[in-house]
Amino acid sequence: MKDKCQKYEGLFVFSDEATLEAHIKECPDCRAEHEKMSKVSELLQEVKPYYIAQRKKKAQMKIACAISFMFLSGTVLGLVNLNPDISDTLRYGTVLEAQDYGFPVDDYGFLLVE
């Protein structure tokens, strides 16, 4: 029993196109292999745009989720006032310092602790 030609993969990877095609012409094993390969790569070419479209859709969904989460958390932040710096800046145009709250402060505006 004649072994199947094993040259195809080696030629495909390490040799140039002309050598590969020359071998394919005279070797039925590799011709069959090559046809199989080109069918697979044709198939890949066909499904590629579909996968890219799917991936784009997923990315758009992710962005949409991130944006709605940002809006949602922004609203929650405004309601419960978790970040006084931001709400102070919005309300008074500046971040309020300790002395603005009526606390005793030193010359640098730091809270005075006695």
Ligand SMILES: [Zn+2]
């Ligand atoms: Zn061969």
